[in-house]
Amino acid sequence: MTWERAIHALRKGHCAGRPGTEDFLLRDGSFSLFSRGVILPGHGAGVKVASIFPPNARRETPLPTEDAIFLVVDEEGKSISYILDGPEITRWKTxxxxxxxxxxxxxxxxxxxxxxxxxxxxxxxxxxxxxxxxxxxxxxxxxxxxxxxxxxxxxxxxxxxxxxxxxxxxxxxxxxxxxxxxxxxxxxxxxxxxxxxxxxxxxxxxxxxxxxxxxxxxxxxxxxxxxxxxxxxxxxxxxxxxxxxxxxxxxxxxxxxxxxxxxxxxxxxxxxxxxxxxAHLDLLIGLAAARASDRSDRIDRTA
Incomplete structure (x- = not known):
């Protein structure tokens, strides 16, 4: 990924229709299980799944307070095409x-x-x-x-x-x-x-x-x-x-x-x-990252 690729993906994605989104949240004390889904016309769909547990920061050996993945659903076949690292996608898209x-x-x-x-x-x-x-x-x-x-x-x-x-x-x-x-x-x-x-x-x-x-x-x-x-x-x-x-x-x-x-x-x-x-931003960045990775894999296999 590069900033140029990421910004271009967001600019292009905002030329299409507006997204439909829905959230899902379960809580058990200080633990939260959060999910956010999106359908973006012309680009596909995606779901973020996050496990959030703030007490991890207070452990003797601190652990991340949030872990997440982002699933990308293909626009054509509606299949789950990629599973991506949630925090990394968040960093780029934000x-x-x-x-x-x-x-x-x-x-x-x-x-x-x-x-x-x-x-x-x-x-x-x-x-x-x-x-x-x-x-x-x-x-x-x-x-x-x-x-x-x-x-x-x-x-x-x-x-x-x-x-x-x-x-x-x-x-x-x-x-x-x-x-x-x-x-x-x-x-x-x-x-x-x-x-x-x-x-x-x-x-x-x-x-x-x-x-x-x-x-x-x-x-x-x-x-x-x-x-x-x-x-x-x-x-x-x-x-x-x-x-x-x-x-x-x-x-x-x-x-x-x-x-x-x-x-x-x-x-x-x-x-x-x-x-x-x-979540539409996660989807656009996820697609850009996955496509860049696909291109790199093809280059590597050809080399």
């Missing part, structure tokens, strides 16, 4: 989702990227945003626990840009042309009064209604876009803003299906993109 939006919403000459968070998704977002905007000259990193950023900063040296770990989030926001946040915050960490005019804010965390990364002022100062209306309306940054009146549902300028069909007009206002995800 960052490519944000990068595709950045190609359409962020300033072409963006120079400074601020990434909030220290997990694998934050690392992927930095790579994807730099791919989408090669004009980026500097990367700022922020996380509540600074020590967790050491590995992230080291991993990002391959991008060939200066990496600065910062402690003052407000100061970093005032410098950034693109802000990408992938945190578990339940209260805003990005405040609108520090936002540069024309900045692009990419909100990836805040997937639950009680979670939030940007305050009402960020929403009020920005043109708001989402990746998929069906999932974004349940995410805290959107649902809380609608609930308190700082955002009307009709004020959402569009989702990726709208944006790919008709490119948004850029203005001097800041832009917000809510990356809330969806």
């Amino acid at each position: 960052a490519a989702d944000s990068a595709l939006a950045s190609e359409m919403l962020s300033a072409i000459d963006s120079k400074t990227l601020l990434v909030a968070g220290a997990g694998p998704i934050a690392l992927a977002l930095a790579h994807a945003h730099v791919h989408a905007r090669p004009s980026i000259e500097r990367i700022l990193l922020w996380n509540r626990t600074l020590q967790k950023l050491d590995a992230v900063a080291q991993a990002l040296t391959s991008l060939g840009r200066p990496i600065d770990v910062i402690t003052d989030m407000n100061e970093a926001v005032s410098q950034a042309d693109i802000i990408s946040a992938a945190t578990g915050s339940v209260s805003p960490i990005i405040r609108g009064r520090f936002l540069k005019p024309g900045a692009h804010v990419d909100l990836v965390g805040g997937y639950r209604p009680d979670m939030r990364e940007a305050d009402d002022d960020v929403i009020a100062r920005s043109d708001v876009y989402v990746d998929f209306r069906d999932t974004a309306l349940d995410a805290g940054d959107i649902s809380q803003a609608i609930a308190n009146g700082s955002l009307l549902q009709d004020d959402i300028k569009g989702d990726l299906f709208d944006m790919v069909r008709a490119a948004p007009e850029r203005s001097s206002r800041a832009t917000v993109f809510k990356n809330a995800g969806g």
Whole structure:
């Protein structure tokens, strides 16, 4: 996989019809078994199956808190064609989702990227945003626990840009042309009064209604876009803003299906993109990865 292949797969996939989705959730104490199915016209179908057990993080030898697979169902024969690693597909699809939006919403000459968070998704977002905007000259990193950023900063040296770990989030926001946040915050960490005019804010965390990364002022100062209306309306940054009146549902300028069909007009206002995800994204990335693997296998067998 490459970022170019991943972004292209999402762009092409959003030219087709909208997906149909359905979720399934079973709970037993702190254990959750979660499944999300999707049918995407013209591309096939897929099912994500995830086993989620937060106590794994507290073991003497910690284990992953989530394990997942993604099943790809072929469009033609309706057979199960691929079984793919769930977390890896999530990493690629989440960052490519944000990068595709950045190609359409962020300033072409963006120079400074601020990434909030220290997990694998934050690392992927930095790579994807730099791919989408090669004009980026500097990367700022922020996380509540600074020590967790050491590995992230080291991993990002391959991008060939200066990496600065910062402690003052407000100061970093005032410098950034693109802000990408992938945190578990339940209260805003990005405040609108520090936002540069024309900045692009990419909100990836805040997937639950009680979670939030940007305050009402960020929403009020920005043109708001989402990746998929069906999932974004349940995410805290959107649902809380609608609930308190700082955002009307009709004020959402569009989702990726709208944006790919008709490119948004850029203005001097800041832009917000809510990356809330969806199983159709997993399907599109899964298909792109599987097809790339098939091509590689054929090349290897021929060599």
